[in-house]
Amino acid sequence: MYQTIYHRASSVDEAVSLFGKSSEAKFLAGGQTLLPVMKQRLASPSDVIDLGKIKELQGVELSGDVLTIKAGTTYFDIMQNADVKKVIPAIAYLTSVLGDPAVRYRGTIGGSIANNDPAADYPAALLALGATVKTNKRSISADDFFQGLFTTALEDGEIITAVSFPVPAKAGYEKMRHPASRFALTGVFVAQTKSGEIRVAATGASQSGVMRVPAIEAALKGNWSPSAIDGVSISASNLLADIHGTAEYRANLIKVMAQRAVAAAG
Amino acid sequence: MGVEGIGARVVRKEDKRFITGKGRYVDDIKLLGMTHAHFIRSPHAHAKVKGINSAEALKMPGVVAVLTGQEIVDDKVGNLICGWAITSKDGSPMKMGAWPAMAPETVRFVGQAVAVVIAESKNLARDAAEAVVVEYEELPAVADVHAAIKSGAPQLHPEASGNQVYDWVIGDEGATDAAFAKAANVVKLDVTNNRLAPNAMEPRAAIADYDAAEEHFTLYTTSQNPHVARLVLSAFYNIAPEHKLRVIAPDVGGGFGSKIFIYPEEMVALWASKKVGRPVKWTGDRTEAFLTDAHGRDHVTHAEMAFDANNKITGLKVKTYANFGAYMSLFSSSVPTYLYATLLSGQYNIPAIHAExxxxxxxxxPVDAYRGAGRPEASYLIERLMETAARQLKVDPTALRRTNFITQFPHQTPVIMAYDTGDFNASLDAAMKAIDYDGFAGRKAKAKADGKLRGIGVSCYIEACGIAPSKAVGSLGAGVGLWESAEVRVNPVGTIEVLTGSHSHGQGHETTFCQLVAERLGVPISQVSIVHGDTDKVQFGMGTYGSRSAAVGLTAILKAMEKMESKAKKIAAHALEASEGDIVIENGEFKVAGTDKAIAFPMVALAAYTAHNLPDGMEPGLKESAFYDPTNFTFPAGAYICELEVDPGTGKTSFVNFVAADDFGRLINPMIVEGQVHGGLAQGIGQALLEHAIYDASGQPITASFMDYSMPRADDLPSFNLSHTTTLCPGNPLGIKGCGEAGAIGASAAVINAITDAIGKNNLEMPATPDRVWRTIHAA
Structure with missing residues (x-):
């Protein structure tokens, strides 16, 4: 690790102010990506601004048909939360299969989506559920937020404060784990909104990060069942390929995981 | 056997310090004035080193020195050696290229060191290393064996034309050809044995401490064999004579073979310590482990097996290409030859074998010995061939094996090994019963109805362990003898220190070796301590590898115990005024047989040291040593059967059951044996399903971190069902065969045989990743 200056912010405003005073600062949420990268000397921020103790970034709120998870809430707290389990159990499940216990105690939803790793689980949930990302400056729809590998709509120094999920009629998530990293080799989140819209998002599969899967959405429209996807053909072009999964395999996984997610959603 | 004797499930004495964080590993050691080394390593697979500019680095804070490959060559530190000479079929010796500890001119693999920064802290050394400018001229590189032997391929060493180290043969080619000419059926198979990274939990580390006044070096290092390290460093690397070099291997966190070898970093640390006049510490990180710990396996093989009309094997032909990497590591040459091809007879009566x-x-x-070393490659090949043959000949795979099992012992194979004993039918019986082999067809049908592909796979392995008779291995080219030594020191109060040349780095010697003493003397194991891993304490030793510590190391302890007991009996007889021949040892007492006359063992020890009343002419003291050279290899064998299901949608494998019936001869501590089998099976299953050290065509490693290299985890593995069938090894007095490698040797074939049974296609390479299995299922 290179030398860096550590700051612990006590409020979002203080964090923003600290960021403005530093030359190349990084916000630290759960540190599950930033710290390993710094340890390997692949990142050298001049300053690290820890958001972990900011009270306004903690907690889950259910208000009518909207579930709001504050950005600094850890995976462990999300998967344990009664409201999450009650209104969007698919999020509780996704969180329970994310990483390992050590990751779940430290990692946060805000950190995950700000990083937008192409194999992260949460981006698929946000995209399929049509969530809204709240920052210290504005609200951004999930459709606009995720902009490719490790790229989001966030501006320099902008801090995610919360994610709001409209409570769906049905939702499910299934993934095939990457054999080595245990990230999603391919994961698919399926959702049916209360207004009847079908939204399906796949993570780990596309060269441009999390993506909607229109072919599966179309197949599920009017026939919410695994077998509705039987005839769907997913193109392997523009999908990721590596030693653990060819593009063709990932195309197959999009379909198989979608079927299993629909089955899980009920 | 007593509660702590041979055969007792004694809880490991060493675990208290390990599980409370009190283990003392090399990196835990801090010496006064210690500096820290960071190596500058090649990012290229093949390049000329055109220049190294360390001017800026030397100006940085805390930098003590920047030392280069040219300097270590100039100081006449020897090149790394390969300790087993192999002769090619044309009679020529193997062709070795020079391997300096740091490359002065040419780098030949990614990660090869070209220079080292010595600084006041590890972090300062890393900072300065980034300021050292190394100018490389890239050369074409080759990573794959088939590409490397093609004409026009990039050449690594001028000494080895065509990149060929040797072309070695074993067996009778004429007899084998004749068998094939008469064969009723011939079964052919191409297999790749995937390259593995050893991944011990503790990365390699070294601290070198030069004492200028005494001209003496101390090396703390992560070694499985500290005496061999001292021998090689002294005899070949020109570091220091043996009496001026102390090698200490303290607690070592796993080795699996990778810590047998003496590595460049240890040589550089010693040399640098003298140069800078201060202790030098190097602790490798995980990336360095992936890049520089000797890898394992990496064979490409074509094999053919001939059968007569009764399904009896009549001949076996094997041609294997072994990838050695860029340099010949310490024992690398022996792995695909004498540790591999000599086991190609498997558990079967094969009259004619020829292997190249x-x-x-x-x-x-570089590739060298890794848990099993050659024997997993042989066992995998033979057991895949047997399964392939059963499918081709349309017979039950267990029946085909039984038709060909060796049942008479001793049995001389056509490939050097003489199996001393075994009962292959017994272990197969036990495994088949444990897994309910007969009920499999019903279970498969039921799984099919649930949309799952269920398969069963058998693997009947044999290995040669307890290496080895020194005379035999010497005649085959080994540079060392493979005996073991021990010393039993009884203290005046009757406590006992056992010094052993074996080295424990996870094996539990501090418990099992005490159990032998408890068995013989009837004293509690708390009265016994095991001393190992320090060349100043233990006179000599060959170390721990090849499942040899119990069969060879413990037998040496037994020999020393017998000498000590003999003297103690004389002292006891003298004290009890009885005949030496009437003295028996029971429950910590020396007794006159058939009487109530007895003297407690501590009193015998005290008498030996007070020397007030010893038999005339007897020397005081109670301390004996012994060297034990085995008469033969030992031959652990067993049957593994794996039942699993494949998800046709994803290609993912899930275990239903895994049974292992092993014959290890006598077990000292069944609990520790089970732990060894669990670990071995995990590594064998890891090879079958997950692990693969991969390079791209230009020699860049693709799997240099756990984000890409799949290590098996608990949830990848089934709960193992273990049992033992026992034939005692006639070659050593304790009847021990060894258990350290069996799991890694036998497991992978069982898994691949089961997956290929499940999916109904025979050709599937390791690792059988979900992607690969899915593509195989859906291939035309």
């Missing part, structure tokens, strides 16, 4: 092994240089990390 071509060793090849590539621009990859």
């Amino acid at each position: 092994v071509i060793g090849v240089y590539t621009n990859t990390t």
Whole structure:
């Protein structure tokens, strides 16, 4: 690790102010990506601004048909939360299969989506559920937020404060784990909104990060069942390929995981 | 056996310190004035080193020195050696290229060191290393054996034309050809044995401490064999004579073979310590482990097996290309030859065998012994062949094996090994019963109805362990003898220290070796301590590898115990005024047989040291040593059967059951044996399903971190069902065969045989990743 200056912010405003005073600062949420990268000397921020103790970034709120998870809430707290389990159990499940216990105690939803790793689980949930990302400056729809590998709509120094999920009629998530990293080799989140819209998002599969899967959405429209996807053909072009999964395999996984997610959603 | 004797499930004495964080590993050691080394390593698979500019680095804070490959060559530190000479079929010796500890001119694999920064802290050394400018001229590289032997391929070493180290043969080619000419059926198979990274939990580390006044070096290092390290460093690397070099291997966190070898970092640390006049510490990180710990396996093989009309094997032909990486590591030459081809007879009566092994240089990390070392490759090949044959001949795979099992012992194979004993039917019976083999067809049908593909796979392995008779291995080219030594020191109060040349780095010697003493003397194991891992304490030793510590190391302890007991009996007889022949040892007492006359063992020890009343002419003291050279290899064997299901949608494998019936001869501590089997099976299953050290065509490693290299985890593995069938080894007095490698040797074939049974296609390479299995299922 290179030398860096550590700051612990006590409020979002203080964090923003600290960021403005530093030359190349990084916000630290759960540190599950930033710290390993710094340890390997692949990142050298001049300053690290820890958001972990900011009270306004903690907690889950259910208000009518909207579930709001504050950005600094850890995976462990999300998967344990009664409201999450009650209104969007698919999020509780996704969180329970994310990483390992050590990751779940430290990692946060805000950190995950700000990083937008192409194999992260949460981006698929946000995209399929049509969530809204709240920052210290504005609200951004999930459709606009995720902009490719490790790229989001966030501006320099902008801090995610919360994610709001409209409570769906049905939702499910299934993934095939990457054999080595245990990230999603391919994961698919399926959702049916209360207004009847079908939204399906796949993570780990596309060269441009999390993506909607229109072919599966179309197949599920009017026939919410695994077998509705039987005839769907997913193109392997523009999908990721590596030693653990060819593009063709990932195309197959999009379909198989979608079927299993629909089955899980009920 | 007593509660702590041979055969007792004694809880490991060493675990208290390990599980409370009190283990003392090399990196835990801090010496006064210690500096820290960071190596500058090649990012290229093959390149000329055109220049190294360390001017800026030397100006940085805390930098003590920047030392280069040219300097270590100039100081006449020897090149790394390969300790087993192999002769090619044309009679020529193997062709070795020079391997300096740091490359002065040419780098041949990614990660090869070209220079080292010595600084006041590890972090300062890393900072300065980034300021050292190394100018490389890239050369074409080759990573794959088939590519490396093609004409026009990039050449690694001028000494080895065509990148060929040797072309070695074993067996009778004429007899084998004749068998094939008469064969009723011939079964052919191409297999790749995937390259593995050893991944001990503790990365390699070294601290070198030069004492200028005494001209004496101390090396703390992560070694499985500290005396061998001292011998090689002294005899070949020109570091220091043996009496001026102390090698200490304290607690070592796993080795699996990778810590047998003496590595460049240890040589550089010693040399640098003298140069800078201060202790030098190097602790490798995980990336360095992936890049520089000797890898394992990496064979490409074509094999054919001939059968007569009764399904009896009549001949076996094997041609193997072994990838050695960029340099010949310490025992690398022996692995695909004498540790591999000599086991090609498996558990079967094969009248004629011929094998050819071509060793090849590539621009990859050097390859050497890794848990099983050659025997997993042989066992995998033979057991895949037997399964393939059963499918082709349309017979039950267990029946085909039984038709060909060796049942008479001793049995001389056509490939050197003489099996001393075994009962292959017994272990197969036990495994088949444990897994309910007969009920499999019903279970498969039921799984099919649930949309799952269920398969069963058998693997009947044999290995040669307890290496080895020194005379035998000497005649085959080994540079060392493979005996073991021990010393039993009884203290005046009757406590006992056992000094052993074996080295424990996870095996539990501090418990099992005490159990032998408890068995013989009837004293509690708390009265016994095991001393190992320090060349100043233990006179000599060959170390721990090849499942040899119990069969060879413990037998040496037994020999020393017998000498000590003999003297103690004389002292006891003298004190009890009885005849030496009437003295028996029971429950910590020396007794006159058939009487109530007895003297407690501590009193015998005290008498030996007070020397007030010893038999006339007897020397005081109670301390004996012994060297034990085995008469033969030992031959652990067993049957593994794996039942699993494949998800046709994803290609993912899930275990239903895994049974292992092993014959290890006598077990000292069944609990520790089970732990060894669990670990071995995990590594064998890891090879079958997950692990693969991969290079791209230009020699860049693709799997240099756990984000890409799949290590098996608990949830990848089934709960193992273990049992033992026992034939005592006649070659050593304790009847021990060894258990350390069996799991890694036998497991992978069982898994691949089961998956290929499940999916109904025979050709599937390791690792059988979900992607690969899915593509195989859906291939035309």
